[in-house]
Amino acid sequence: MKSQLLEREGFAALVLRLRREGVTDLDLLTAVEQTPRSSFVSSEYSSSAYSSRTVPLACGQFIEGADLAVRLLSILQVKPGHRVLEIGTGSGFMTAVLGRLAERVISIDRYRSLIGDAQKRLEALGLRNVILRQADGANGLPGEGTFDRIIATTAFPAMPRFFAEQLVSGGMLLAPLMVEEERCVMVRLTKTGSRFEREDLFEVPFLPLQTKLALYL
Template identity: 35%
Template sequence: MDDIERQMQFVFALRSHGITNADVLKAMESVPRKDFLEGIFEERSHEDTPLPISCGQTISQPSVVALMTQALDLNRRCKVLEIGTGSGYQAAILARLARRVYTIERHRRLARRSKELLHRLGLHNITVVHGDGSLGLPEQVPFDRIIVTAAAEDPPQILLDQLRPGGIMVLPVGQSHSVQTLIKVSKTEHGLEYTELGPVRFVPLVEGIAHDVLD
């Protein structure tokens, strides 16, 4: 199977998972997932499955990346905060759809690698921060959108406080070792509105900065 066929199957798989937003599909198609993988996993970049990256983390399956991105309802005016940079794949998708993306990673090695890769790909509207994502980024508030790529038991209040009125947060919630639920939180003038988007499984949201052996 050649790359064009794989790409067509890739987009078809996204559509079959309910991804209908044309801008999201275009962004997913224009960002090669292969660039964010290493070694033997590069050959599996078109598979709709999570795959290992360094520091014991994973790159999410494309259908989940697309679903979370679609739920954010992005436009070119949006300033976005991502908690959990990982490989930088989700941030690269967001950068195609938003004005500015700030992304926080607790593993120094991942933050450094993602920053270099995203710069190399010409995505200059992304700022990668090595830090404690559970604290958000107070110096840049408010955010129009917040996406959390790690599971919390409940939407963290400290992050909700950094979301502007009218903003949207998308994150998985639930116990770290069971199936979690992906939810969309809309911050309205009347309070918070919650929408369930389906079952998912993410690594848990961890406080603090990681102390990697080869940091």
């Protein structure tokens, strides 16, 4: 009972903060509410599950703050019928929320143990439209057709080229880009026909992509 109360209080506080940021999408907030965030962090960090701070995960990784996670999902504007590619499964929280919004989600991560943990969480939530795979994500996911939305939570050293072939016309890519040695900016690319519109959004704390590492993990 106490854990459920903390979950409700944490979610309510998150919604208040998000509304101040202009995030009011009811479908998105409902999907977040149906995805208990404390289930995606270890018990020692459960009190911080809904905070704006990053929370440590296994393999030296972290789950982004709740505010940033939902803010990114709001920008992505996922709708029913969309196919989504997520690069960087992490805890699986954003993956699960995407699974409640989209028709199909494929999520990849370089760490086998993170994929395994996330799979258990998704199964516990009864999400059957999400596929998890171990891969580094440097080339997106060749051979799986095109996606309406692509979101990455691992930072690229330069704008990735795969999006040109893996994104549908009218699709959107949201990815962190290293613009300086220790400065990372979230970038939005929107595809119209063969043209792309780029918008640099705000700084984010994501870690740089390490290519081919998944082969050894």
